[in-house]
Amino acid sequence: MSKDCVKLQFDDCVATITISRPTALNALNNTVLAELASAIEEVGENRACRALIVTGEGSKAFVAGADIQEMASLTPDEAVAFSRHGQRVFSAIERLPIPTIAAVNGYALGGGCELALACDIRLASENARFGQPEVGLGIIPGFGGTVRLPLAIGRSRAAYMILTGRHVSAREAYEMGLVSEVMTLESLLPRAEELAREMATKSHVAIGYAKRLLFPDDEALAREAQRFGQCFATDHPKEGMSAFLERRPAKFSD
16 A cells, blocks of 8 residues: 555565655644554554554654644644544554554654554664654643653653653663664664564464553543643644744743
8 A cells, every 4th residue: 555645565474654744754644644544454454464663754754743734723622633533543553463663763753752652662763863842832742642651661751751842862762761772774674674573473362462451541542632632722832833833932921
């Protein structure tokens, strides 16, 4: 399958999904999310598939975040729906009964970091950078970041990333347990494929059962979506996103 923004390839027992919006640093919008959902469904229906790799096209970005221009005009109700849409797609990745690997090449910010978090294992190239910078836009993570990031790295480190909006390097991400391995960009996909094929030799029944025990709380995701929508009832998202698009510092009102 090859669509406008998402590419899916099968190579024997390993599938690779590539987010392909290079002119927008592979940012997520509703089109990308819909195509990603379709690709995940196809992977789930392929009984010969034993592992999935998720990556971004090019060398600059895995996924640089959600599409800010698309988010900027959302109403609170539309924001909740957008958040739930992304959560459902990422939960579909998480609930695949096969191992999933995020091969993070470059920026994994906001929704990109959340996409990587939905995968079981994260590998990073040396130029990768991770972050949940939403507070600088007047919003919160809305695609599972407030739920999965604390599970991955602990509450204190997650709070540090979410509340400061600070980016962390691939090496910092490795030291805090956000990624399992760091390597050169050229080695990233070959290593992901090597690891995928190694896991494909294990019991797919046992892997499927093990994964079911690792799912986050659905109620926590619902609470995140509601809080995400409530941000849009204030003028902070409009100011934060306008400032980002205009390349100026945001000035948030009281």
